Amino acid sequence: MIDQQSFRSHVLAYFGATAAQAEELLVYNQNVFNHNTLAHTIKFPLPPEAHVAVWEEYAVAARVVGTFEALKRVLVQLRFPIVEGISQMETYRAATRRGVVVDGMTEATGLVLQQPQKLQLILHQSLAGTIPVLFTDNREDFVSLVQALTKRNEPQPVPASMGACIVSGFNNWDRIRKYRQKWEAESFANRCQNNWQAEFQRLIPQKELYQDKFIILSGGSYSNVSASDMELEECQWQRLSLTIRLEHECTHYFTRRLFNSMRNNILDELIADYRGIVAATGFYRADWCLRFLGLESFPNYREGGRLQNYRGQPPLSDGAFAILQALVKAAAENLQCFHVDYPEDLTDANMQPLMLMSLTHLTLEELASQEAKFRIQQTLEKLQTFLSV
Template sequence: MDTTRRARRAEILAAYGAVVGQVEELLVYSDHAFAQQHLEQALTLPLEPESHVATWQQYAAIAQEIGAFEALKQRLVQLQFPIQAGISQTDAYRAATRKGISPTELIEATGLVLQQPDQLELVIHESLAGAIPVLMVSQREDFVALVQALALRNEPKPVLDSMGACIVSGFNNWDRIRQYRQQWETTNPTACSESDWVAEFQRVAPQKALYQDRFIILSDGPYSAVSASAMGLPETDWQRLSSIVRLEHECTHYFTYRVLGSMRNHLLDELIADYWGIVAAAGRYHADWFLRFVGLEAFPPYREGGRLQNYRGQPPLSEGAFQVLGALVQAAARNLERFDVQYRCEPNQPRQDALVTIALTQLTLEELASDAGVQLIQAAYSVLITGL
């Protein structure tokens, strides 16, 4: 990022009350990380699905017959193990998840316990970023168990109450590897010994698309752990809207990953993802919704337990810098709402919505919060709409 732009960002931070040390903290925190080189190619939507989706479509078809949990338990080795402290370091777990040893041969593989296994659903959701598998869970304890099993190596690590969805990336799917081996043996009947397979597997290992999956685990609880009463909505309405916000939020992360090569645990990403989640649920953007989700509904005070504290960065922002961050987020959300009022007046289409997403990634939190925030979004969008 050029020095002139960085200096302007520093001026914005100073205007929000950041002192010298805090300015540097926040500049580092929100330095741009989206990969611009990905924008050079034309954007054709929806994107083609990633290679693992075809296998998950098979799983979904089987799930229609025997249930999602039974279908997946037979194919994803992590679901054959309980949630247990230290289990990821055991020889048995490593043999199953790193070497593909069948869990049926391991006494430690006593199975994952869900409270309502029959309520687990598997759907293949169509998004702008392409089709993606989604595991939909109706019980909070089951959501936590699945996140711990599939994203946290079956360790009982804490899952924040405000977390209601998880994108699992880089998931080593040994079922796909087994399917690959079966096809390979069929096409190489005279050269498929164990040593031949070891050599083939070493060749395949760098080609991660052949065996690594990406999918979403989605709960149906209140979004960001915000109650229906706090939203001023009936319970059933807020549960339905929460599911819409949550799914579109995760699909936005998936979009920025596939198009821009970035999917970060960062407040800018959350602002953008919640923007589209709220629009999908409500038809337009409500800054008040977002501010309640992150704990700034009574700004300037911050409500402990809001999502803002989840994105404090590493190393964490100092208390003073965190307070300035809250002011930036509040102003950025208001500017985004002003932009949305204008944008919703136009006949937007999926491609235009995608370009709005990309335009937002071109800016930093300081720029979005500035007096010129709306104009900066419009300018970035205009460049994209004429150039891509």
Template sequence: MPTENNYRAQVLFDLGATPAEVTELLAYNENIFHSPNLANSNFPLESAPHITDWQRYHQEAEDVGVFTVLSSALVQFQFPIRAGISENENYRAVTRKGQFTDGMAEATGLKLEKPEELQLLIHPTLAGEIPILITGCRADFISLVQALTKRNEPVAISDSMGATAVGGFNNWERIRHYRKQWEVDQEKPVTEADWQAEFQRLIPQKHLYQDFFIILSHGNYSAVVAEDLGLEEAEWLRLSLTIRIEHECCHYFTKRVFGSMRNNMLDELIADYQGIVVANNGIYRADWFLRFVGLEEFPHYREGGRLENYRGNPPLSDGALRILQALVKQAAENLELFNANHIAELTTNENQGQLITVLTSCTLEELAAAKGAVLEEIWQSRTYRSDIANLKLH
């Protein structure tokens, strides 16, 4: 077994894991982030191509409203939330082949309780600008998540979910916009066969038609109430929105820079770190994070905390899950200590981006071990995933 895995296994054994649980957790905590090539990169990065089209939506919305613009642009907005609709032939023709909804009886439109309160932001991040949709109420957040990520099916949405990142979204309006410009650029009239040939060339170029955006709701972050944090309700709602935005933007950063964005506790630790420090003037609060995931009274786990949403596939056994909880607690506390020791240097965009890079170079075992010595050594050396085996692990 490689040196790195021996070290990780020893961390797990020290927490009381059985050999079978060690095997489970080594697989669950495997680091799959790609090593980035950041030699010539400066943060923030240049925005992805889809931002141009979303900026157009944003501008159009100033005159007619966000809901009206998106009802025309995003085909899922043209269908209701209804059980079985994803298997309807017309729905599949529209969402998979880009057909128009003219004359389709099923296309009765997405219903929101407060459509006039739907907001569209173009938000700056370390990985470039990103579109963010903010709903006017919880019911509308659920409707948008169901429409845009669940194929308009009435799938249950967890109460602890207040935001979701939507990646790889096929935007047929962008394809139509591309087609119009392509036709203008041709020297002679084009046929449908000409377009189909061009469309086949377009398909591999996913950046030209696939979008990444975020859907957010107002409300308490991770279903935690203000009183639990000793805050006034209005202040906590304001902070909750900031944490949600920055949490999801961090997922976007890891997806764009490192090629991965998972339902995994390492990803959640990193993303919540970013959300908390932006909301809390650069200071990380491990106690906030542990409450968000249900571990505020460790070793007791509070049912309904977010951690249970990241049990893995296949799900971790009950024993392995208890060890994971211990890893998460120790990693969060080590991260708080690191943040306190380096807070002055973590104020620049460059160092914020470098820290996310360093965190994605670690596993939960490495972050949890030795009072943060591994994290500190990686930070000082800026040694990333491909070279981590060469570190002297303490």
């Protein structure tokens, strides 16, 4: 068997890529998932990460005072409005970068939500373990939360086709304050500011002690695709959309936790949409995936489809983007064929994580190739042998 890089080049040539386009796509479609961290025994769902415990406390408080009020007390970004240039203000930087208490700051007028009472905090059991989910079915409030918690309270645009995002590496100053209180209680000497500065430097590399991961989730139609386009009743499509969207984001959490990677890349999106569709319907539909991405009328691309959100940095050239569209169509259709033909039930609680793991071992070119079925099955069987799931 030829090496992976040569095989990918052959596939790109088969799809009509020029040498320059192939060079772009070989870089863009490079698989960066780190599989060296896998243990021989993995039990799903994975145990919760360290940050989940404090979010359980937040959930208790939310049941008493409401989710928005409870989170404003602990997530400093929710104490500031969405204002252009606010991230450059010294008070904002002091609060979000150094944990300075915001009480008395004139700029800390609070995040404005249209329907704060509708904000919910859910602790969702995913394949990768429990993850906190902030859910609102108010689109404006979703955008405000994304801007506050991922865009430093700046009014940066959020694409209409984006209905959820996973936040990773979020510095939670409430956890740092709790850590300091516990540390100071251990010794009178620890109450010295200089000693705390030294301890803080020791804390910084231990990111699991203060960095959180959570999902911001909205209601509405998945990928901004209407119920009529899906040929479904509105209430049915809204229910399916929520499941697809949530499990899509949980799949990013899955790859981040197991393989140390989640990217704004079409391979990640294919895998995440696969999981979302299967979780919602019990089977995989390539036509749904292609519609979500704007490829339902291939070779024509629908402007506003999600695929344009994953064009890369720097963006793929128009020619390379056209080849990418053809690769995605073939990969989705091959994935559906595999899902239909495979003798075991891929929706089984043990098989689903194995299937997701298998897809992370492959590249878009491999999934789009005529060998896709063989390569998926070979990878799946290797993982079944290696892992005790």
